[in-house]
Amino acid sequence: MRSDQTAAQATEAEEPRAADGRVPGRRGRATRQKLLDCAAEMLRSSSYRDLKVVDIAREAGTSPATFYQYFPDVESAILVLADEMVTVGADRFSRVVAATSWKGKGGYAGAEALAGAMLTFWEEHQPVLRVVDLATEEGDARFANVRTRLLNDLNNALAAAARDQQKQGKGQPDLDPNAIAGVLVAMLAHVAAHRLGFEFWGVRTDELKVTMARIIFWSVTGQKPPTS
Amino acid sequence: MRSDQTAAQATEAEEPRAADGRVPGRRGRATRQKLLDCAAEMLRSSSYRDLKVVDIAREAGTSPATFYQYFPDVESAILVLADEMVTVGADRFSRVVAATSWKGKGGYAGAEALAGAMLTFWEEHQPVLRVVDLATEEGDARFANVRTRLLNDLNNALAAAARDQQKQGKGQPDLDPNAIAGVLVAMLAHVAAHRLGFEFWGVRTDELKVTMARIIFWSVTGQKPPTS
Amino acid sequence: MRSDQTAAQATEAEEPRAADGRVPGRRGRATRQKLLDCAAEMLRSSSYRDLKVVDIAREAGTSPATFYQYFPDVESAILVLADEMVTVGADRFSRVVAATSWKGKGGYAGAEALAGAMLTFWEEHQPVLRVVDLATEEGDARFANVRTRLLNDLNNALAAAARDQQKQGKGQPDLDPNAIAGVLVAMLAHVAAHRLGFEFWGVRTDELKVTMARIIFWSVTGQKPPTS
Amino acid sequence: MRSDQTAAQATEAEEPRAADGRVPGRRGRATRQKLLDCAAEMLRSSSYRDLKVVDIAREAGTSPATFYQYFPDVESAILVLADEMVTVGADRFSRVVAATSWKGKGGYAGAEALAGAMLTFWEEHQPVLRVVDLATEEGDARFANVRTRLLNDLNNALAAAARDQQKQGKGQPDLDPNAIAGVLVAMLAHVAAHRLGFEFWGVRTDELKVTMARIIFWSVTGQKPPTS
DNA sequence: GATGAATGAGGTTTCATTCAT
DNA sequence: TATGAATGAAACCTCATTCAT
Numbered sequence A, B, C, D: 001m002r003s004d005q006t007a008a009q010a011t012e013a014e015e016p017r018a019a020d021g022r023v024p025g026r027r028g029r030a031t032r033q034k035l036l037d038c039a040a041e042m043l044r045s046s047s048y049r050d051l052k053v054v055d056i057a058r059e060a061g062t063s064p065a066t067f068y069q070y071f072p073d074v075e076s077a078i079l080v081l082a083d084e085m086v087t088v089g090a091d092r093f094s095r096v097v098a099a100t101s102w103k104g105k106g107g108y109a110g111a112e113a114l115a116g117a118m119l120t121f122w123e124e125h126q127p128v129l130r131v132v133d134l135a136t137e138e139g140d141a142r143f144a145n146v147r148t149r150l151l152n153d154l155n156n157a158l159a160a161a162a163r164d165q166q167k168q169g170k171g172q173p174d175l176d177p178n179a180i181a182g183v184l185v186a187m188l189a190h191v192a193a194h195r196l197g198f199e200f201w202g203v204r205t206d207e208l209k210v211t212m213a214r215i216i217f218w219s220v221t222g223q224k225p226p227t228s
Numbered sequence E: 001g002a003t004g005a006a007t008g009a010g011g012t013t014t015c016a017t018t019c020a021t
Numbered sequence F: 001t002a003t004g005a006a007t008g009a010a011a012c013c014t015c016a017t018t019c020a021t
Helices: A026-045 A053-059 A064-070 A074-096 A103-125 A126-137 A141-167 A179-194 A195-200 A205-221 B026-045 B051-058 B066-070 B072-100 B103-124 B126-137 B140-167 B177-193 B195-200 B205-221 C026-045 C053-059 C062-070 C074-098 C102-126 C126-137 C141-167 C177-193 C195-200 C205-221 D027-046 D053-059 D064-070 D072-100 D104-124 D126-137 D142-166 D178-194 D195-200 D205-221
Strands: none
Touching: A026 A053, A026 A064, A026 A074, A026 A126, A026 D142, A053 A064, A053 A074, A053 D072, A064 B103, A064 B140, A074 A126, A074 A141, A074 D064, A103 A126, A103 A179, A103 A195, A103 C177, A126 B126, A141 A179, A141 A205, A141 C126, A179 A195, A179 A205, A179 B177, A179 B205, A195 A205, A205 B177, A205 B205, B026 B051, B026 B066, B026 B126, B051 B177, B051 C026, B072 B103, B072 B126, B072 B140, B103 B126, B103 B177, B103 B205, B126 B140, B126 B177, B140 B205, B140 D072, B177 B195, B177 B205, B195 B205, C026 C053, C026 C062, C026 C074, C026 C102, C026 C126, C053 C062, C053 C074, C062 D072, C074 C102, C074 C126, C074 C141, C074 C177, C102 C126, C102 C177, C102 C195, C102 C205, C126 C141, C126 C177, C126 D126, C141 C177, C141 C205, C177 C195, C177 D178, C177 D205, C195 C205, C205 D178, C205 D205, D027 D053, D027 D064, D027 D072, D053 D064, D072 D104, D072 D126, D072 D142, D104 D126, D104 D178, D104 D195, D104 D205, D126 D142, D126 D178, D142 D178, D178 D195, D178 D205, D195 D205
16 A cells, blocks of 8 residues: 555656657757647647547648657657646646645635636646546556646645644544545546536536535535635 | 436437348347447457457457448447446436435435445446546547436436535535536546546545545535544 | 341340249249349439449348349349340330331431430430440440340341432442441430430430431431421 | 530649648659559550559559559549540540531541541540540549530530531521530440441441541531532 | 348558658 | 658458358
């Protein structure tokens, strides 16, 4: 049993390499970036499974052969995008939880900020996050790794908070802090990923945010959230 | 805004048909079933996207041409499996919620039964459910339909319970019942789908069940769950 | 050089046989006829190349296996239809030419009757005739044979008439009677086959008939056709 | 009713494109041409319906995948051949008719030149023309278009000549000029297409030419062709 | 006589990937 | 660096045809 999850390694090294092992120069880096941008853009409209090397290359105004100079396959390119996203996201989530006292109105506000941050982040990075979810679901270890790195710190922070509250005699006495954190993160991620579906069924995003914030706050602190 | 979701139509008609429109006889039905069984079995080990007609046919000891006699493509075959699953699941979930009073210890027991039912059901039908999730995520309407039919009644029942509690002055006064139900169902489905991941991270299924049960009970009734 | 074409053999024997060599009884003959009727009907709407054994069988409410009891393949079935058509057509054309004196107004009337007969016959048997043309064009000897049998007598009769006129010092003195007949028959068949195309381009069938009749009359007799 | 047919658009744009949208370079164009040449060559021996992508590719010493780089299917490749043929043919026929005065011996010589041109052209381009006829017959609009473009100018020129003669009080007074032109073109095309069949039946090509020339001359001018 | 079922055989099509320039 | 071209390999899918009942 591992009581604490340690962050997995980043997939992408600092220096991008071309297929022949050389570190690309300025022109090469520009081409590489163009390919990444196009891939990201295309993920917005078409499904991950429909994203072909040929298409990305054409969209980027270059040839498939060029694509292979920078990425061994489509997944690897998306992984780079995913890595960039992780850097932004993990940091943002950590910051929100770190700023939360879990006490009184401010504590609840922190919970709400967290729910909001998740919803916003998922909205911003929807295309890549969808791929991460899909590939993880299909058993792709590289993407599972991304997912872990994105949510790991958040998960640990919530678990720590829950544990802390329990020690103060406040939280949910009988529950495993890791279970609480895991369930809450699962809830957040899943609801955020399906925000549009909820809207379609007539549930507004704001209502989702409040609902989740209250569940978070209560689950961590065991206190009734303050009524607004 | 649609305050109540109505169950979508089942995909599979009563009488299975062969490609030429005829209703298959005993031998034909046996072959068809064999193909379904093999497909289900193979989903256990390989990813849905890697499931090829050739493979299923070979596994079932027939030829691809025979497969096409009974299903237009792999998805359609899986849809049949999914439909069978829905029939069982939707019924089972409805039963659990219907038996819940949401009052006192019995009410909490109902919440726990629900969490347990979800975890168990997902464990039993993991391969097909994974495909349903994946295909839904990829925008396949037929599978989204399956998902809706599976969870719709449960969602409505939870929303109704939350609304009912609010009327009695007990529930979560400021929250949209539909949001509550949606968030809870999302949590249940997502956690159940990733049960193995949780186990791997050291969180036992029982703890997940209890944690979710308490969240459910509190979210619907606004009451602190009774300590065991 | 063959100055006279002799009629080729009919493809279909008097007694239809089943695949196993037996002469079918009443029930069998009914099935066989049903298949023929359906094939004929389907030729009306779909192209000859799209006519599949499975389709004919289904349309006839029976199975492919049954089809093979009566015909070795689709072409053979159509050949039967074509044979029936030839019997009717060759006879009709012969009659018209036989009734023509090639003298004066009556002679021209005969030419017009011939043109009319061709146009009408092609209209009546358009589906089968189209197949005959197609298959002949594709080099199918069996269908070329049909075409010959349909037009052979007519061809010979026209050649004889042209030759006869030449002997009387009237016809086209310098032309080969066989060439005249061949060209006229080609013209008749081709125009009749494309009657609808002509209508589409704004040329009425009546005008085609008159035009061809005049060409025929003049080509055979060398006389200016009488003005109406 | 359309009294005048306007030429349809050419099917092939100026710049051939590869499957991925790029304009092929020298090597690519050579491969493309090789494929076209092989297709043309193979049409000589085998029927159009039996011409498979695999076969053309093999014959050209490449792979099916390469074929698809230049043509979406076999028909499209043949259409290119047909287009090239049309350019040559339409021009040639126009020239012949334009050079015809329809007066006296020179007029008849023009008619004979036309018949000769048709016979020669069909002999030269027999394989492609056979496909055009077949596909048109089967209702393929793209090939019908080719046929129209090949014969349209000729048809219009003949109709104009016939109309002109009528105005001079010479032609066939009671006949529709469009009908005359249509019938003559049909005759020419059909006889030319079956030249070999005629030879087989003992009718020499020269005799066909003279016969058709006389019919043309008389049909347009209403005058007895001058005896040689 | 009729046919439910099964399938061999054959062509189509798509891409990831490579290589020579 | 970049890429035009070519292609192996892998599915797909469709029918004509057969056979046991």
